[in-house]
Amino acid sequence: MAYAIEGWFAVEGDGAVLLGTRCAGCGTVCFPPRPGSCPNPWCAGGGTEAVRLPRRGRVWSYTNAAYPPPAPYVAARPYVPVTLAAVELDGPRAEGGGIVVLGQVAGLTVDELEVGMELELTAGPLADGPLVWMWRRAS
Numbered sequence: 424m425a426y427a428i429e430g431w432f433a434v435e436g437d438g439a440v441l442l443g444t445r446c447a448g449c450g451t452v453c454f455p456p457r458p459g460s461c462p463n464p465w466c467a468g469g470g471t472e473a474v475r476l477p478r479r480g481r482v483w484s485y486t487n488a489a490y491p492p493p494a495p496y497v498a499a500r501p502y503v504p505v506t507l508a509a510v511e512l513d514g515p516r517a518e519g520g521g522i523v524v525l526g527q528v529a530g531l532t533v534d535e536l537e538v539g540m541e542l543e544l545t546a547g548p549l550a551d552g553p554l555v556w557m558w559r560r561a562s
Contacts, residue, residue: 427553431455432546439546439556440478441512443519444471452476452519476519479561480510482540483523487533497551506533508558510542529557 426432431454432441443454446461448468454476461468485508491498506528514520528536529547542558549555 424548425553427549427555428455432544432556434546434554437545438478439544441476441519441524441544441556443474443476443522445474445517445519446471450517452516452522454519454522454524474519476522476524477512477514478544480512480524480542482508482536482538482542483511484509484538485528485533485536497549499550504532506531506536508536508542510558527555527557529559531560 430442432439441454442456443452444456444458445452446463446466446468447470448461449463449466451461451463451466452474453462456473458471461471485506488505488507491502507525508528509523509525511523512520529545541561543561545557545559546554547557
């Protein structure tokens with residue numbers, strides 16, 4: 424199955440992993456991955472290296488998309504509201520902890536989410552088929 428965005432995540436077993444980059448000079452970690460120069464404006468360091476980001480985090484904020492997106496985006500028919508969560512990744516900053524990543528939430532509604540709730544990465548298809556990373560209740 425095709426990924427919605429190549430190079431931003433990978434599917435492994437029953438989960439997924441986000442792919443980011445870390446500056447070889449100052450250690451700044453970012454997502455989405457940014458090959459080349461460091462995204463830190465105060466760093467004069469060199470290039471970046473690929474890193475795997477933490478798979479778990481805590482809900483920082485959440486909402487739902489109650490209305491279907493306009494064209495050219497493809498929405499499921501009939502449209503079912505999509506739950507979205509901004510999740511702050513667990514772990515040390517040097518490994519990507521603290522980065523907030525937005526994604527769809529699989530299997531939970533906004534009524535079931537709460538700030539601070541632990542979620543983990545998984546993957547699922549968008550309405551038009553390609554895989555994207557998603558959040559789910561941590562096992």
